[in-house]
Amino acid sequence: MIKVQHEDFDPGDEIASLHQHAHIGAVVSFVGTVRDVNDDEKLSAMLLEHYPAMTQKSLEHIAESAKSRWDIVGLRIIHRVGYLQAADRIVFVGVASRHRRDAFNACEFIVDMLKTRAPFWKKEFLASGEQWVEAKAGDEEAACRWDLS
Amino acid sequence: MIIQVCYFARIREHLGLNEEHLSMPDGSSIEQVVDFLRLRGEPWSQVLAADQKILTAVNHEMSKGNRVLHNGDELAFFPPVTGG
Numbered sequence: 001m002i003k004v005q006h007e008d009f010d011p012g013d014e015i016a017s018l019h020q021h022a023h024i025g026a027v028v029s030f031v032g033t034v035r036d037v038n039d040d041e042k043l044s045a046m047l048l049e050h051y052p053a054m055t056q057k058s059l060e061h062i063a064e065s066a067k068s069r070w071d072i073v074g075l076r077i078i079h080r081v082g083y084l085q086a087a088d089r090i091v092f093v094g095v096a097s098r099h100r101r102d103a104f105n106a107c108e109f110i111v112d113m114l115k116t117r118a119p120f121w122k123k124e125f126l127a128s129g130e131q132w133v134e135a136k137a138g139d140e141e142a143a144c145r146w147d148l149s
Numbered sequence: 150m151i152i153q154v155c156y157f158a159r160i161r162e163h164l165g166l167n168e169e170h171l172s173m174p175d176g177s178s179i180e181q182v183v184d185f186l187r188l189r190g191e192p193w194s195q196v197l198a199a200d201q202k203i204l205t206a207v208n209h210e211m212s213k214g215n216r217v218l219h220n221g222d223e224l225a226f227f228p229p230v231t232g233g
Contacts, residue, residue: 032233051227132228
């Protein structure tokens with residue numbers, strides 16, 4: 001299940017929804033939130049822009065790629081867009097599997113791909129003004145660990 | 150041929166434009182569209198300068214500069230992504 005939405009989500013509900021089969025042995029989840037500071041400067045809001053026609057397809061591709069690499073029983077990705085405040089939830093990734101290693105790896109893989117392969121852009125609103133967030137070399141390095149050839 | 154061109158994030162703001170339709174010679178590549186747009190001068194030549202890190206997608210899939218375009222294609226320009 002993949003959703004791109006303005007509304008908030010309840011991580012507890014999402015995790016519970018992944019516990020649908022008795023043969024599931026592990027559920028690993030990640031929740032990304034808006035930090036209230038960037039380089040010691042207070043952040044008042046964040047805008048998440050995306051490319052609507054491409055986003056869903058891109059997230060489905062990431063999900064399929066994870067499923068082809070690991071034994072995944074259930075998968076949920078929720079990514080919010082629009083204006084967010086400090087401490088708001090941005091993204092949820094949840095993976096259910098028979099064994100924990102698959103769920104840990106798949107969850108981290110999906111988060112790394114979300115940060116480097118899906119068409120989302122963050123803009124920060126700081127006391128000094130607004131600025132687009134620059135892509136981090138470390139995020140690309142993290143994504144490349146997964147042998148994307 | 151007519152293609153639809155879309156701009157996102159910092160690029161969209163610098164150009165003050167979300168999207169436009171362009172008439173290009175049949176068989177044009179992404180690189181040729183970029184060259185055409187740069188010839189418009191500022192802000193295009195600056196936003197699409199060779200030293201700018203820009204990603205491109207055709208019909209919602211990431212594509213490289215030598216990709217040949219067809220009538221009706223949707224070409225998007227955007228900066229490196231920062232989601233998650």
